[in-house]
Amino acid sequence: MSLKLRFLLVAAALMLGASLLAWFSFQYMAERIVEQWGRRVAEVQVQYDSARLLQPLEREIALAHQFANSQVLRRWAENPDAPLLRAQAISEMESFRRNFIDRNYFVALRSNGAYYHNNAENDFGDDPLRYYLRESRPADAWFYQLIEEGRDFHLNVNPDVELGITQLWIDVLMRDAEGEILGVVGTGIALENILEQIVDIDQRGITTLFADVNGAIQLYRDPRFIDFASFVKPEGQKRTLDLLFDLPADGERVMERMRRLRDAPLEQPSVITDFVTVDGQRHLAGIAYLASIGWFEITLLDLDEVMPVASFAPALGLLIAFLLVALLLFYWVLHRQLLSPMAALRQAMGALREGRREVHLPRGSGEMGQLIRHFGDMADEVTRHTEALEAKVRERTEELERLARVDVLTGLLNRRGMTLLLEEQTARAARDNLAFGLIWLDLDRFKEINDGAGHAAGDQALCEVARVLEAGLRRYDHAARWGGDEFLVLLTPCEVDELTAIAHRLRREIAEQAHYPGGGVTVSVGACLAQPGEPLGNALQRADEALYRAKESGRDRLVVA
Numbered sequence: 089m090s091l092k093l094r095f096l097l098v099a100a101a102l103m104l105g106a107s108l109l110a111w112f113s114f115q116y117m118a119e120r121i122v123e124q125w126g127r128r129v130a131e132v133q134v135q136y137d138s139a140r141l142l143q144p145l146e147r148e149i150a151l152a153h154q155f156a157n158s159q160v161l162r163r164w165a166e167n168p169d170a171p172l173l174r175a176q177a178i179s180e181m182e183s184f185r186r187n188f189i190d191r192n193y194f195v196a197l198r199s200n201g202a203y204y205h206n207n208a209e210n211d212f213g214d215d216p217l218r219y220y221l222r223e224s225r226p227a228d229a230w231f232y233q234l235i236e237e238g239r240d241f242h243l244n245v246n247p248d249v250e251l252g253i254t255q256l257w258i259d260v261l262m263r264d265a266e267g268e269i270l271g272v273v274g275t276g277i278a279l280e281n282i283l284e285q286i287v288d289i290d291q292r293g294i295t296t297l298f299a300d301v302n303g304a305i306q307l308y309r310d311p312r313f314i315d316f317a318s319f320v321k322p323e324g325q326k327r328t329l330d331l332l333f334d335l336p337a338d339g340e341r342v343m344e345r346m347r348r349l350r351d352a353p354l355e356q357p358s359v360i361t362d363f364v365t366v367d368g369q370r371h372l373a374g375i376a377y378l379a380s381i382g383w384f385e386i387t388l389l390d391l392d393e394v395m396p397v398a399s400f401a402p403a404l405g406l407l408i409a410f411l412l413v414a415l416l417l418f419y420w421v422l423h424r425q426l427l428s429p430m431a432a433l434r435q436a437m438g439a440l441r442e443g444r445r446e447v448h449l450p451r452g453s454g455e456m457g458q459l460i461r462h463f464g465d466m467a468d469e470v471t472r473h474t475e476a477l478e479a480k481v482r483e484r485t486e487e488l489e490r491l492a493r494v495d496v497l498t499g500l501l502n503r504r505g506m507t508l509l510l511e512e513q514t515a516r517a518a519r520d521n522l523a524f525g526l527i528w529l530d531l532d533r534f535k536e537i538n539d540g541a542g543h544a545a546g547d548q549a550l551c552e553v554a555r556v557l558e559a560g561l562r563r564y565d566h567a568a569r570w571g572g573d574e575f576l577v578l579l580t581p582c583e584v585d586e587l588t589a590i591a592h593r594l595r596r597e598i599a600e601q602a603h604y605p606g607g608g609v610t611v612s613v614g615a616c617l618a619q620p621g622e623p624l625g626n627a628l629q630r631a632d633e634a635l636y637r638a639k640e641s642g643r644d645r646l647v648v649a
């Protein structure tokens with residue numbers, strides 16, 4: 089895997105790790121923010137929802153209390169059959185009816201169970217006696233239960249079977265001067281209106297409901313959950329908050345919070361918040377106790393709906409974009425500062441390895457620049473050394489080649505050197521149609537010199553002959569030690585007279601000038617004129633035969649083939 093790819097993978101992995109960390113931190117922080125914000129909203133919403141119910145309700149309750157305290161009404165309740173008192177009472181009832189918000193009232197008398205009611209349409213203005221309550225009738229249980237419990241005030245969400253309406257009833261006990269209960273009076277507010285104005289408001293993600301001290305649901309946007317006439321129901325049959333929550337533990341916790349709120353001293357926070365699960369969604373519940381009506385207001389906030397974490401998506405998008413730009417920037421800097429110079433450096437190293445001298449080095453800064461400069465110096469040094477080494481090798485090779493062609497004892501060409509020369513000359517002679525001369529010289533009785541005066545003297549005799557030959561030749565002629573005590577001279581160009589003259593002269597000069605510690609040296613000489621185109625072997629054989637004849641005929645003489 090290339091360094092570039094490795095760097096990129098490491099960088100991408102780091103970025104990914106950082107992104108994941110950022111994402112989880114972001115989610116954690118977003119959830120905390122939403123939660124904190126949700127708690128504030130829940131507190132405010134609870135108070136707002138409570139106020140919306142209490143504002144109209146408290147006025148109605150106060151009016152209902154006045155209604156129950158009416159002297160006219162109380163006098164009549166004590167003597168329900170007195171016509172004058174009845175007429176006054178009905179007039180009083182009508183007067184209150186016009187003041188109640190939904191323009192209706194009810195008066196139920198304990199003495200005879202008579203139930204009086206007139207509605208907003210004034211349908212029963214002339215004869216408000218609607219029916220008689222009966223203790224045996226379950227629908228009338230509310231009346232008897234209230235009297236039995238002696239509750240002076242009670243809110244009751246209850247359908248009136250006789251009247252065919254479902255209302256939030258404000259029930260207030262009417263008592264005589266001694267506190268004896270005379271009946272129950274009050275008014276009803278159409279449940280529909282209340283639900284519409286107070287709990288079924290169109291606020292996305294916000295659910296408002298009211299429950300009594302037992303957790304029985306009193307007002308909720310879905311009437312099926314409302315626990316109608318809950319105070320007359322036995323425990324266990326009530327529609328309580330548990331119905332709304334997915335988890336039983338949520339219901340228990342909310343009930344516990346409600347008890348805490350009801351028993352709390354006034355300075356304690358009037359709203360408690362807690363998380364509950366409703367319809368599979370986590371909701372934040374805000375709970376407040378409305379002491380004046382004995383109910384609890386519960387606001388459920390679906391945080392995903394009210395403040396979805398997704399609304400932070402632009403911030404996340406920005407974060408991802410930033411990370412991507414950072415990755416690109418990182419790659420760009422990495423490429424420019426490291427990868428690109430390194431690739432060029434690698435290329436330069438390859439070129440140097442292949443022996444190319446022109447190495448183009450990249451530019452770089454910092455440590456990379458230093459590395460490139462050091463490499464450049466090293467490359468120069470290697471080039472210098474290589475060139476010096478090559479020159480030395482060339483020199484040595486030439487020297488070896490020269491030595492391979494030279495006889496080490498005499499310094500003349502050796503047999504190999506002379507053979508190369510002869511081959512060249514044979515070719516040139518054929519090309520230029522020129523003859524060349526060959527003179528073959530062999531020391532006479534050399535064995536005797538060796539044996540008599542010693543091998544060193546023999547060597548000296550050989551060197552002497554070589555010296556005389558070299559001194560006696562023309563600039564363009566060549567002499568070689570052909571082997572042992574034999575010498576070969578090449579004369580180029582050459583005619584037969586010239587050949588004979590030179591051969592004579594050489595034989596004579598040797599006899600006169602070549603000496604060794606024991607005396608002089610003579611040579612026998614065979615010469616021939618090699619003709620243009622004549623094979624070298626042939627010419628050499630002719631010279632050799634001439635030499636043989638010179639030896640045969642007494643030595644120290646010349647025979648020309």
Ligand SMILES: Nc1nc2c(ncn2[C@@H]2O[C@H](COP(=O)(O)OP(=O)(O)OP(=O)(O)O)[C@@H](O)[C@H]2O)c(=O)[nH]1
Pocket residue numbers: 530531532533534535536538542543544545546547550571572573639643
């Ligand atoms: N000192 C010395 N002797 C050599 C060298 N090379 C060959 N010889 C001797 O040269 C002698 C050559 O003898 P031959 O040419 O056979 O005979 P010769 O004694 O010269 O007699 P002819 O040629 O018949 O006159 C031998 O004894 C070789 O050992 C050398 O480099 N140095």
